[in-house]
Amino acid sequence: MNIKQAAQKSGISERNIRYYEQAGLITPARNPENDYRQYTEENMRTLKLIRILRSVDMPVEDIRDVLQGKTALSDAALAQKQRLQDRMQTLKAAADFCGELNETCCSADALDVDACLTRMEVPAQAGWFTGWVQDYTKVATALAKEQFSFTPDSEVRTPQQVSAALFAYAEQQNLDIVITHESMTPRFTLNGAEYTARVVYTPVMRVPTAHISCQMVGASDTDAAVPAPRRSLQRGLHKALPGILLLLVVGVLLGTQGMLNSADGWILLGSFAAVVIAKSVYDFYWLYNHNDKR
Structure with a gap:
């Protein structure tokens, strides 16, 4: 079956199926005649298992380890249970704090803001505050992975020069790169994630300066657990x-x-x-x- 049929049967969108392929969770065969993806019943079972585990917010990395046999499903489930329990404590702390604000029956002008901030800074009761900071870290990490730009050291006027600049960037950042389509708007993978790129010229001291702007194909899923x-x-x-x-x-x-x-x-x-x-x-x-x- 093709990807559209696989999406309908598994209940997972085509975009997410492609992302799971890029993340190494599933590897469908290719039709030798047209190079289209072909999904088997075993692929369907894997996709449904992924859907189950993602429904409980299990990280993609943990799911990949389970599918590759590196981690037992029971161990991954236990680790996710602990993460969910920690999140429940964070949510409970936030809910308790809102309840206390409601019970004070005072206006915003009369609220003892110093006392409230002191409570948030106490580790044992800092569920909401700590959760916000942790979520922001996940969001910032996801954004940095989804889109970035850099200024190449040499000119980029040909597809080969763009590829050379991408290879140089990957080497500096210690990333594994594979150019899948060489052009002035190339497609490539960084550590298994697929990206597109283009050259953008912006004036610096009135001199046009080339930047290479890169965008991930699909979502990074790094901050998927954040509400x-x-x-x-x-x-x-x-x-x-x-x-x-x-x-x-x-x-x-x-x-x-x-x-x-x-x-x-x-x-x-x-x-x-x-x-x-x-x-x-x-x-x-x-x-x-x-x-x-x-």
Whole structure:
């Protein structure tokens, strides 16, 4: 059966099936006549097992070890049970904290914020705070894996030069790379994950400078265990964080000089904020966006 039929029978989307193939969880045969994937009943059983284990948020790496016989299913299940129990404690701490806020029956202005922050900093009761930081780490790791760019040391005007730049980057980062399609918009794999790339020219001191922007094909699944609303919020925060921190530094500097006591100071700060926002939008729609939306 083909991938569409496999998706219908297994209940897993075609995109996720391709991702599981890239992650080494399943390896379907190829039709020698057209090189299309052919899924067997054994492949179907493997996909359904993957679906079961992913439904309990077991990491892809653990599932791969189970399928390859490196880890017993019982051991992987026990490890995942512990992770879920830790997450339950985090959620319980957050729920208890919300309950206490409800029971105080006070307004936001009357809340003892120092006492609340002190509670969050106590390790035994820091479930919500610790969980937020841990989730942010997962989100930042996933984003760094999904999309990145670098400036090659040499010019990249031909497909061969682009490939050479990718090989050099992989060697510097100690990554395993395989070029699967050589062109000015190549396809390649890094440590088994599939990527596409393109060359983008941006002005640096009015001199066009080449960058190679890389985008993972499909999702990394690194932050799949993070709740969707929090994941979306933290992804947005991560992208805006450098600009926010820079804006705060400028605000502090202007404040120490007394410039925020005048309208001119606020205009200057607002202008700087507009530049930061414009740069963030530019980076997203030009440097990292691979849908040619500009």
